[in-house]
Amino acid sequence: MTALTEGPTDATTGATTTAYAADLPDLDDLRALARTIAADHVAPYAAEVDRDGRFPHEGIDALRGAGLLGAMVPRELGGLGHDVEQAAVVVRELARACASTAMVLAMHHIQVACLVRHADTPALTAFTRRIAVEQLLVASATTEVGIGGDTRSSLCHVVLEGDRFELTKQAPVISYGEHADVVLATARRDADSAASDQVMVVCEREHISTTPISEWNTLGFRGTCSRGFTLVATGPADLVCQVPFAVVSSHTMVPVSHLLWASLWLGMAEEASWRAQRFVQKAARKQLGTTPPGAARLPDLIAARQQLAATVESQMTRYLAIADDPEATAGLDFAIGMNMLKVMASTQVVEIVNRAMLVCGIAGYREDTEFTLGRLLRDAHGAAVMVNNDRIAGNTAQLALVQRQR
Amino acid sequence: MSTETTTTQARIRDVLRLHAHLTKDVDALDSSDDLYAAGMTSHASVTVMLACEDEWDVEFPQRMLTRTTFSSVDAIAAALAELGATS
Numbered sequence: 001m002t003a004l005t006e007g008p009t010d011a012t013t014g015a016t017t018t019a020y021a022a023d024l025p026d027l028d029d030l031r032a033l034a035r036t037i038a039a040d041h042v043a044p045y046a047a048e049v050d051r052d053g054r055f056p057h058e059g060i061d062a063l064r065g066a067g068l069l070g071a072m073v074p075r076e077l078g079g080l081g082h083d084v085e086q087a088a089v090v091v092r093e094l095a096r097a098c099a100s101t102a103m104v105l106a107m108h109h110i111q112v113a114c115l116v117r118h119a120d121t122p123a124l125t126a127f128t129r130r131i132a133v134e135q136l137l138v139a140s141a142t143t144e145v146g147i148g149g150d151t152r153s154s155l156c157h158v159v160l161e162g163d164r165f166e167l168t169k170q171a172p173v174i175s176y177g178e179h180a181d182v183v184l185a186t187a188r189r190d191a192d193s194a195a196s197d198q199v200m201v202v203c204e205r206e207h208i209s210t211t212p213i214s215e216w217n218t219l220g221f222r223g224t225c226s227r228g229f230t231l232v233a234t235g236p237a238d239l240v241c242q243v244p245f246a247v248v249s250s251h252t253m254v255p256v257s258h259l260l261w262a263s264l265w266l267g268m269a270e271e272a273s274w275r276a277q278r279f280v281q282k283a284a285r286k287q288l289g290t291t292p293p294g295a296a297r298l299p300d301l302i303a304a305r306q307q308l309a310a311t312v313e314s315q316m317t318r319y320l321a322i323a324d325d326p327e328a329t330a331g332l333d334f335a336i337g338m339n340m341l342k343v344m345a346s347t348q349v350v351e352i353v354n355r356a357m358l359v360c361g362i363a364g365y366r367e368d369t370e371f372t373l374g375r376l377l378r379d380a381h382g383a384a385v386m387v388n389n390d391r392i393a394g395n396t397a398q399l400a401l402v403q404r405q406r
Numbered sequence: 407m408s409t410e411t412t413t414t415q416a417r418i419r420d421v422l423r424l425h426a427h428l429t430k431d432v433d434a435l436d437s438s439d440d441l442y443a444a445g446m447t448s449h450a451s452v453t454v455m456l457a458c459e460d461e462w463d464v465e466f467p468q469r470m471l472t473r474t475t476f477s478s479v480d481a482i483a484a485a486l487a488e489l490g491a492t493s
Contacts, residue, residue, distance in 0.1 A: 189443075193443070194443065194445030196442065197443045244443070330474065331468075398452050404466070406468055
């Protein structure tokens with residue numbers, strides 16, 4: 001956040017990527033940049049990425065070229081020094097063209113944000129610098145076969161052998177695992193640790209082997225290529241972040257995830273509702289003097305879009321105000337706020353795409369029109385099931401037992 | 407250490423024994439040991455919190471509802487003392 005007021009990146013920091021995003025701290029400029037990247041490198045391939053369930057490498061390469069994989073790395077480490085709000089603007093805009101591309105970037109940012117805030121060894125800081133300088137793509141292995149989707153407990157554990165670590169993890173999902181340069185994995189601190197006593201481990205591509213254990217053939221978000229793998233990793237022991245993962249999770253991973261995901265879903269909802277609005281406008285031009293039937297649905301659609309945007313933006317403001325305050329981000333009140341943001345935004349995005357479909361009618365239902373909504377609808381349904389809303393609601397119900405009025 | 411403090415700590419340990427789901431015996435822990443490292447999940451910490459409120463007839467204010475408040479026997483004792491709940 002302080003990076004906004006700092007001068008240009010010093011060449012000695014190693015920021016050799018010709019980051020044309022580097023001089024664009026302004027949100028409107030960032031949005032325009034994202035829109036250009038989306039139009040040139042993302043939208044043209046989105047249907048193919050979806051159909052074939054393939055990695056959107058054109059879009060990710062373009063983001064890399066713009067220095068945006070280092071967006072959340074501080075300037076003194078060679079990155080762009082963006083905060084979550086700046087990162088979210090880009091994610092939100094990309095989501096309008098291809099939700100999978102936007103999701104890959106969002107998930108990358110979430111991991112980077114955790115490293116930036118919690119790196120506690122010189123090696124981890126040096127690695128964070130490498131992410132920006134070499135524009136490395138970071139994936140994550142947080143869930144594990146046998147624990148039922150709870151990211152806050154692990155079965156596998158770190159094994160320390162001298163100054164090296166070893167780790168073997170059965171990961172039911174590692175999004176873009178085959179395309180990432182780095183995987184951040186969670187594991188129990190050591191063989192004797194409780195399931196909840198976890199640490200985060202940086203696993204570099206050259207020191208890991210990934211054996212696929214499942215495919216990724218899904219309704220939506222097909223381009224994230226989220227196959228399952230047996231991950232076997234080794235590396236220097238100081239790439240194990242000693243900060244309890246519980247702290248990393250509540251301070252950074254959960255809020256940044258929910259804010260970036262909600263921004264992504266907002267982008268999808270905005271795209272769907274604008275397609276509907278353009279559809280009605282086109283119809284109005286054809287029959288001057290009469291109000292097209294779909295127009296009557298637009299006020300409610302616009303209201304829903306505004307409401308979702310306001311929810312996402314207000315929670316963003318809330319997080320930015322306390323992001324550097326460990327006590328506040330660890331607070332129960334904040335945790336409930338973030339949980340509800342996820343549940344609300346993921347529910348609303350489906351609702352908004354559905355409404356847009358009713359406005360566009362058969363033109364939205366068809367795959368071959370400019371108003372097609374099929375992919376957006378399929379992707380939208382992923383929002384509620386990735387980190388299942390029922391699980392989050394269950395956690396929140398428990399937290400509600402002890403939430404107190406200010 | 408006063409008898410009062412000792413009693414509070416003993417009662418906290420009783421609460422933990424019943425509700426914290428630790429991976430080891432609570433009496434094997436030092437009063438400053440990290441309860442989360444000893445296996446207490448955030449789920450369990452909510453139950454511990456409610457049990458403390460019932461046991462001492464207090465209500466933790468919102469500002470105290472953080473991970474650190476319930477991170478050790480000492481931390482819980484300090485929180486209770488701050489609320490005027492001793493012995």
